[in-house]
Amino acid sequence: xxxxxxxxxxxxxxxxxxxxxxxxxxxxxxxxxxxxxxxxxxxxxxxxxxxxxxxxxxxxxxxxxxxxxxxxxxxxxxxxxxxxxxxxxxxxxxxxxxxxxxxxxxxxxxxxxxxxxxxxxxxxxxxxxxxxxxxxxxxxxxxxxxxxxxxxxxxxxxxxxxxxxxxxxxxxxxxxxxxxxxxxxxxxxxxxxxxxxxxxxxxxxxxxxxxxxxxxxxxxxxxxxxxxxxxxxxxxxxxxxxxxxxxxxxxxxxxxxxxxxxxxxxxxxxxxxxxxxxxxxxxxxxxxxxxxxxxxxxxxxxxxxxxxxxxxxxxxxxxxxx
Numbered sequence: 001x002x003x004x005x006x007x008x009x010x011x012x013x014x015x016x017x018x019x020x021x022x023x024x025x026x027x028x029x030x031x032x033x034x035x036x037x038x039x040x041x042x043x044x045x046x047x048x049x050x051x052x053x054x055x056x057x058x059x060x061x062x063x064x065x066x067x068x069x070x071x072x073x074x075x076x077x078x079x080x081x082x083x084x085x086x087x088x089x090x091x092x093x094x095x096x097x098x099x100x101x102x103x104x105x106x107x108x109x110x111x112x113x114x115x116x117x118x119x120x121x122x123x124x125x126x127x128x129x130x131x132x133x134x135x136x137x138x139x140x141x142x143x144x145x146x147x148x149x150x151x152x153x154x155x156x157x158x159x160x161x162x163x164x165x166x167x168x169x170x171x172x173x174x175x176x177x178x179x180x181x182x183x184x185x186x187x188x189x190x191x192x193x194x195x196x197x198x199x200x201x202x203x204x205x206x207x208x209x210x211x212x213x214x215x216x217x218x219x220x221x222x223x224x225x226x227x228x229x230x231x232x233x234x235x236x237x238x239x240x241x242x243x244x245x246x247x248x249x250x251x252x253x254x255x256x257x258x259x260x261x262x263x264x265x266x267x268x269x270x271x272x273x274x275x276x277x278x279x280x281x282x283x284x285x286x287x288x289x290x291x292x293x294x295x296x297x298x299x300x301x302x303x304x305x306x307x308x309x310x311x312x313x314x315x316x317x318x319x320x321x322x
Contacts, residue, residue, distance in 0.1 A: 002320065003093035004299035005058035009049030012303040017296065020058065023090070023097040030103060031071035032083065032096050035112035037317040038064035038120055039294075039302055041236060043092070047303065054089050062091030062317075066106060066115040074100040082106045084115040084274070086123060087264050092299065094319045101267040104274045109282055117291040117314035118153075122277045124233070124260050125153035128210055129161065132231045132258045137162030139207040142197060142223060144216060145236065146183060147174035147312050154210060155181040156286050166200060168193060170309070177312045181287075189216075197223040213237035226251050233258030289313040295320050 001022050006014045025031045043061040045051040053059050066084040069077050077083065083103040090096055106115050128150075129135045141158045145151045146167025158165050159182040166185040167178035178186035187196050197206065205225030211217055212234030218241050220230045232240065232255060243255055264270050280286040291314040294302035299317060306315045 001094040002296065003058075003060050003090075004062075004296055004317070005060055005092075006047055007057035007059065009047065012047070012300045012307070014047065015300045015303065016058065017299060018058065020060070020093070022095055023093075025071060025073050025097045028074050028100045029097050030069050030074050030077050030081075030083070030100060032065075032067040032085075032098055033070045034065050034067040034091070034094060034096060034319050035322055036066050036116035037062055037091050037296065037319070038086075038116040039306055039315040039317055040064065040120060041234075041306065044303060044307060060090040060092050062093075063087055063089060064116060064120040065091045065096065066112040066119075067096075070095075074103075076100050077103060082112070084112075084119055086119045086270075086274075087261060092296065092317065094296070094321060102270065104270055107278050107282065110278055113291055113293070113316060114281070114288060116316050118277065118281060118286075118288045119274065120260070121149040121314065122153050122281075122286065122288070123264070123273055124150050124258075125157050126273060126277055127260060127263045128154055128231060128233065128258055129157040131263060132233070132256050133208045133229050135161045135163050135208070139163045140166070140201055142166045142168065142206045142209040142220070143183075144168050144189070144209070144211050144213045144220070145234075146181070146186070147171065147177040148212075149314050150212065150234075151210075152177065152181045152289070152312070153286060155183050159183070160280075160285060166197060166206065174312055194219060194223050201225070214240045217241060217243065221247070221251075221253060224253055226253065229254040229256055231256045231258050291316045293318050 003020045046061045064086045069081040147169040165183040167183040170189045175186040208229045209220040211220045214235030215237040296317045296319045
């Protein structure tokens with residue numbers, strides 16, 4: 001099979017589209033022919049050597065995709081079934097072996113592209129709004145990178161719950177994207193953004209900040225009210241500064257970590273959370289923008305495009321054989 005690989009860490013030019021052995025499947029596993037593969041910033045971090053990788057070079061990144069079963073050693077799935085996955089390694093390839101417990105059946109009204117666009121980012125937004133911090137109609141919520149994939153869906157989850165949402169972005173061109181997700185406010189992450197947030201909240205501060213930037217963590221605490229919370233779930237802008245626990249004690253503020261893998265702990269959790277997400281999408285309560293597509297062989301271009309910050313849609317890779 002063909003796969004998008006890298007054998008050394010670095011910029012996108014280390015990526016190579018090469019022939020590699022087909023994966024083998026063991027008991028209770030299925031072999032999937034990928035139809036669409038989700039590209040995420042975690043794949044960029046792995047390419048750069050910042051995230052954990054399984055196996056030995058040539059490395060195959062990717063954890064998210066959707067496709068059709070072509071071989072099954074499982075009683076739960078048969079050849080021809082359409083499934084998606086969001087926490088299985090080595091996705092950037094034509095074929096992938098998946099443990100049956102990680103396979104998520106795709107509803108008939110959800111196509112491969114949508115499943116690969118929505119699943120990882122949608123499930124992330126879902127746990128952030130319901131588990132890391134339970135958003136209610138009385139909350140004022142600040143979302144960093146609100147024009148990004150998770151940010152757009154998280155904004156919609158918070159609005160479904162009746163919260164007031166303030167969305168942040170670094171790009172003036174993406175303010176409208178935030179408003180299109182029903183946010184109440186969209187502001188630029190400039191030198192004056194904290195003052196704007198404090199003014200919006202009548203000098204009180206927000207109830208919760210969702211921070212996926214990292215380097216802005218202490219700024220997030222500055223605009224959080226006493227007894228409020230900051231949820232830290234990403235480092236797109238670099239590592240955060242250390243947090244002084246004395247500050248947390250003095251202000252009764254909470255720092256909450258967030259990672260999707262802590263919630264996708266078994267088959268039941270994966271399917272129930274995915275079914276809830278697909279149901280909201282089917283009802284039109286959560287909308288997902290049309291993805292930007294690249295061939296799997298164009299992985300270098302896809303990585304560069306995602307890193308550029310130009311897109312407000314999910315980037316997906318389509319195997320060349322499709």
